[in-house]
Amino acid sequence: MNQISRRQMMASATALTILGTSSAARAGSVNDRLNVAFIGVGNQGMGLLKRFLAADLGNVAMVCDVNRGSYGYKEEDHFYGREPARDFVNDYYTRHRGKGNYNTCTATEDWREVIARDDIDAVWLVVPDHWHRPMAVTAAAAGKAIYCEKPQSLTIADGQAMVAAVREHGVVLQTGSHERSNPVSQFICEAAKAGKIGPIRRVVTTVGYNNKVGPGPGWKAEPVPDGFDYQTWLGNAPKVPYHHDRCLYRFRFNYDYSGGQITNFGAHSNDMAQWGLGRDLDGPVSIQALEAKFLPEGSLFNTATETKFRCVYEDGVELICQSGPEQVQTRFEGEDGWLQTGYRGTTASSPNLLDGLPEKPSGTDDVLTRHMRNFLDCVRTGDEPRAYVEVGHSTASLCHIGNIAIRRHAQHGDQTLDWDPKKQTFAQEDANDLLTRNRA
């Protein structure tokens, strides 16, 4: 049953049971359980899957990964992939549903098989960034609701294609910029937006340093491990020899598959910046690279190891995005004070500004669970989720133009690029070549 027919069924069910049943109560009822599939069950996919089960958010019908199962994810002793994920789900259902052994969750290496299933309402795309657009566009055409991890896209052109597909097919897409579902971030960004620190003059965002070390120039190819479909993992990216530091978790440090920490953590800190500025669907009009460091040419990790860039919005407000020890931090500086939020806590120029600051939720109601629940609620109601597709695209675009500026800086020296946030083009014609990677 695809998303539309499911929604129609929900509407008829509501019509039959509307008496005495609030929509809020229905949203959590067993009858509303959606059938979902997780595509990509590695570091983040397994984390989301475990939360999904613990909070009983729906039924996990299928998991998909090109890795049958292996160690060597973010930490060496993390054992993930499609078979461990499938077994985890079935064991969980066997222990918690109390009706004998479950084997209802199946595993596949073929993501197209997942999307072709009529009985799957929603798909989680928790794959490397170069796979977000191909999968999301296909899933949208099949009428699936989509939870797509951040950064929403690999390139600005990819993001545009995703927005177009989601709107053409009328499906719900939530981007995994989950700070949108963190009440602490909501408090700070909404306070900034409401003018609690006066007109904002500057926002400073932080992206973490690389947390892994890859091989330098002259690195040697390795044999592809048994059970890992490397060619499909590469997908539309250049065909290059295998090395374990290219793939699981570490893909984020290679520009063929991701954008380094600017897109990885910037998809949180820059997302909060635009939220607090009230510029969810906007972008700066100029961007200037201030600092960028890269590893020697030929290193496997070729995204920036350190960065600093400066954006200016049309009203003169400045955004500085820089590498720092805190992986994610967003600091709003206004004429009357400042507010700062991030992974390590929340501070302000005056304690009064933090009156009423909520606790960060934890356990089976933690931030990631809330973000997934918000998505599922919207699949049922048709409302926009908190990080809807245009928001995800706008945030990713800011990160991408930051990357473009620092990469050009490394090649051509200091230069300010003029950006049209509506048309999404640079005034400098040659910089527009970097908006796409020209991949199928």
Ligand SMILES: NC(=O)c1ccc[n+]([C@@H]2O[C@H](COP(=O)([O-])OP(=O)(O)OC[C@H]3O[C@@H](n4cnc5c(N)ncnc54)[C@H](O)[C@@H]3O)[C@@H](O)[C@H]2O)c1
């Ligand atoms: N919201 C967050 O804070 C957060 C945190 C971590 C990662 N992420 C995002 O999640 C995504 C995945 O990151 P990760 O750290 O989990 O990476 P990972 O390498 O640990 O996991 C990705 C999994 O996808 C699989 N995969 C790759 N191509 C596939 C394909 N074509 N079909 C099926 N499976 C495929 C890989 O084999 C791997 O198991 C990235 O976009 C990343 O930015 C978000």
